[in-house]
Amino acid sequence: MSTAKELEAEVRRLAQAGQLRDAAEVCDRLNQQHPDFVSGWVTASDLALRINEPLISVRAIDQALRLAPGRPVLLVLRAQSLFQAGDMRAAVDTARLLDDVEFESAQEASSFGILLNLLQQHEQARKRFIRACELEPDEGQHYYNLASVERFLGNTEAAEAAASRCIEYRPADSDAHLLRSGLRTQTAESNNIQSLLDAHKLTRELPHEHLHICYALSKELEDIADYGRAFEYLQEGSALRRAGMQYTPAKDLLAMRAIRSSFTRDVFERDVEGYVSAEPIFVVGMPRTGTTLVERILGSHSVVRSAGESQAFAVELMRQCLNVEEQPPTDVGELVARSVNVNFAALGEGYVNAARPVGERMAHFIDKMPLNFLYAGPIHLALPKAKIVLLERDPMDTCYAVYKTLFGEVYPYSYDLVELANYFVEYKKLVNHWQEVMPGVMHVVRYEELVTKPQTVIEGLLQYCSLSFEESCRVFFENPEASTTASAVQVRSDLFTSSVGKWRNYEDQLKPVADILESAL
Numbered sequence: 001m002s003t004a005k006e007l008e009a010e011v012r013r014l015a016q017a018g019q020l021r022d023a024a025e026v027c028d029r030l031n032q033q034h035p036d037f038v039s040g041w042v043t044a045s046d047l048a049l050r051i052n053e054p055l056i057s058v059r060a061i062d063q064a065l066r067l068a069p070g071r072p073v074l075l076v077l078r079a080q081s082l083f084q085a086g087d088m089r090a091a092v093d094t095a096r097l098l099d100d101v102e103f104e105s106a107q108e109a110s111s112f113g114i115l116l117n118l119l120q121q122h123e124q125a126r127k128r129f130i131r132a133c134e135l136e137p138d139e140g141q142h143y144y145n146l147a148s149v150e151r152f153l154g155n156t157e158a159a160e161a162a163a164s165r166c167i168e169y170r171p172a173d174s175d176a177h178l179l180r181s182g183l184r185t186q187t188a189e190s191n192n193i194q195s196l197l198d199a200h201k202l203t204r205e206l207p208h209e210h211l212h213i214c215y216a217l218s219k220e221l222e223d224i225a226d227y228g229r230a231f232e233y234l235q236e237g238s239a240l241r242r243a244g245m246q247y248t249p250a251k252d253l254l255a256m257r258a259i260r261s262s263f264t265r266d267v268f269e270r271d272v273e274g275y276v277s278a279e280p281i282f283v284v285g286m287p288r289t290g291t292t293l294v295e296r297i298l299g300s301h302s303v304v305r306s307a308g309e310s311q312a313f314a315v316e317l318m319r320q321c322l323n324v325e326e327q328p329p330t331d332v333g334e335l336v337a338r339s340v341n342v343n344f345a346a347l348g349e350g351y352v353n354a355a356r357p358v359g360e361r362m363a364h365f366i367d368k369m370p371l372n373f374l375y376a377g378p379i380h381l382a383l384p385k386a387k388i389v390l391l392e393r394d395p396m397d398t399c400y401a402v403y404k405t406l407f408g409e410v411y412p413y414s415y416d417l418v419e420l421a422n423y424f425v426e427y428k429k430l431v432n433h434w435q436e437v438m439p440g441v442m443h444v445v446r447y448e449e450l451v452t453k454p455q456t457v458i459e460g461l462l463q464y465c466s467l468s469f470e471e472s473c474r475v476f477f478e479n480p481e482a483s484t485t486a487s488a489v490q491v492r493s494d495l496f497t498s499s500v501g502k503w504r505n506y507e508d509q510l511k512p513v514a515d516i517l518e519s520a521l
Contacts (some may be wrong), residue, residue, distance in 0.1 A: 004034035011043055020051050031063075038067045054085035072101045072173065076112050083118060088358045092119050099124065106135035110142055117149060119360075120308070125149050140169035144176045148300045154254075167195065172202040174212030178406065179214040186223040193220050215406045215476045222404075227505045232505035234404055242415035249419045252331060256374070256426040258336040263377040265437045266490055267340055275348025278385040279356065281366045281465055284373040285391035286427060287411060288401035290447040293495070294389055295368040296457055296476040302465055303363040310367045312355035313375055320347045348382035364465070369416060371410070373427065376434045380441050387465050390431060395448035395521070399424055399513050400503035420517035428521055 001012075007030040014023035030040045041064035048057035058081045065074050075097055082091035094117060103109040113128030129146040136142060147162035163180035166173055177199055181192060195432055196217045203210040214237025221230035281298060283291050299306040320342035321335055322328065329335040357365050372379065376388055393401075397423060402414045413423040436443060443464040450457045455474065462469055472478075503510055 002033075004030060004037040004040060005364035007033070008037075008040060008043055011047065015050065017049060020047070023047055024051070031060075033360040036067060038064050038217060041067070042074065042077065045081060049081060049084060052084075054081050057081035058085060070097075072098055074106065076108070076115065079119070080115055083115065083483075086354075088119065092121065092358050095119055095121060095124070103128070103131060104135070106132040106139065106142065107137065110145060110465060113145060113149070117152075122149050126153065138169060140166040140173060140176070143169070144173065144179070147176065147179055149194055153184065159183055170211060171195075172199055174199065174203060174207070174216075178212045181219050181281050186220045186226050189318060190222060191220050193217065193224075196220065207240050207244060211237040211244075211404065213237075214240070215404075218404065222505075231506055231509045238403065238408070238415040245412055245415070247412040249413055249422065252413060252423060253426050255332045255336065256430045258333045259374065259377070259429055260433045262336050262340050263433075263437065267377070268381070268437055271506070272381050273345050274380075274382050274384045275345045275352065276385055277348065277352050277383060278387075278466070279352055279364055280383055280386040281364050281374050282376075282379060282386060282388045283366060283368045283370075283391065284376065284388060285370055285374075286393070286398050286402065286424065286432075287370050287407070287414075288405055289370075289391040289393040289398055290445065290450055291368055291370050291391050293450065293476075294445055294461065295366050297367050297461065297473050298364075298389075298465065298467075300472040300476040300478075301364075301462070301470055302472070303467070305357050305359075305362045305364075306366045306368065307355050307357045310355045311369065313351050313367070313369070313372055313379065316347055316350040316354060317342070317375060317378055319350070319492045342378075344378070344382040347378065351382065364467075373431055373434075376431070376442060379437065388442045389461065390442045390444050390465070392431075392444055393445060394500070394503075395424060395428070395517050396503040396510065396514060397447075397499065397501065397515075400506065400510060401499070417510070417512045418516065421513040425516065425520040448500055451497050451500065454495050 007026060011023050011027045011030060014020075014026060024047060027040070030037070031044055034040055041060045044060035045057045045064065048054065048060060058078065061078045061081055064301075065071070065078065068074060075094055079091045079094040079098075082088075082094060095112075098110045098112070102373055103112065109128045110132040113132065116122070116125035116128060123362040126146065126149045129142060129149060132139075132142040133146060143162045143166035145164060147159045150156075150159035150162060160180055160183050163176045163183070165231055166176040167180070170176065177192070177196055181196070186192065196213055200210070200217065201214045203213055214233045215338060218230045218234035218237065221227075221233065281304070283294050283298070285291055295306055298304050318335075321338045323343065324338045324341055355365070370391075373390065379386060379388060399417075402411065403417065403420055405414065407414060413419045431442075439453060443461065445457060445461060458473055459469055463475060507514075
């Protein structure tokens, strides 16, 4: 019989060769023959994560923990497995068992910090990143990780210092440059433009890094009112981003048209049984329209918590659509057609259980996924007591604000002016449709009114949500809760009007957008 170490080495060899099924078979044999070999169960857990079987990973790591109770590296793997399995509560509970553990490896501290960020345990993540910097003071990535979490927590000076340390060690680190540029409004006397121009040269042959530098340059040049050069770099960066994407705009436009065709007024006149819960407050709309501001205002109320930008409704709706018929839908039109006939009560209950934030339960939670504007109709049918707040902003300001933002893996339409304008047209038609077929259901907050008449708008918002007025909602910028959105810095300040009409600095460059909007809306 092979020794445990021999079998484990064979598992790793097969896994590295991409022969995951064979590796799994050998790993099963390893653990059957040597059930007291801790490393074998750890290997099984790692392998299960690689083949996207997180529940199997949890079972394997639990076996390892029975043999080696409390071992930190095993608890980290258990929290990671639970997170990938979607059990946020259990993942957080496991991570908290490590609160007092001091890691002696920078890599372990950093990896755990990254996981804690995903679990929205940002203060604990900050502690781990600081430890990683102490253990490996010459590794720039640790400083970038620290800068990111300091930004989430609103510690802008600390974030800038950490980002600058990262850039000292890694002058071409485009993520650090972009993060640093967005931490404050730059001035002619104090900015990072020369450092960015140097990085622009260093990254010419690195498209991903180069486009980040372009966005950072555009932002800082706009701050100092050099609008012509700002837009040139913005166009350079957005063109690179669009060229690196596989995106078919027609699919998004077709989906929105299909939703309008399927969710007609008679759908809402049916006797539909939804799930009775007043917990959710949905904040929806185009990105960069003030959704994060409204989230912070509502989240500053004593009986409200934020669930962030949750994908739970879209995921649960898809699951319910697959229950309508056994065969998967052939196209987006068929999928939308099925969504009219789902079990809406089950949809609502499944969503609330999945989206409700971890920790102390409050009367309400906010779901600030802007894309939920697509599902406003199903949301109302599934959760008739839920509130839906729609953010609206001047169309040209919206399109420019979206165009100048470098998002992650979302909003692929935002990197080409024509595609962006066409998307906005269909978005506007859809939200107008929801207001026609569900009159009075959605509460509209206009960005321009929010920043010019905050007291009136906030009082109206709270009244719609059946919440009493609390002064904390007016001084939402004092809320210490972390923010991980593109507006993480702005929500730390009181409301300002400087972004109203900003698109007019680029009227010539944005003419393609204006022409499409004027002809279609």
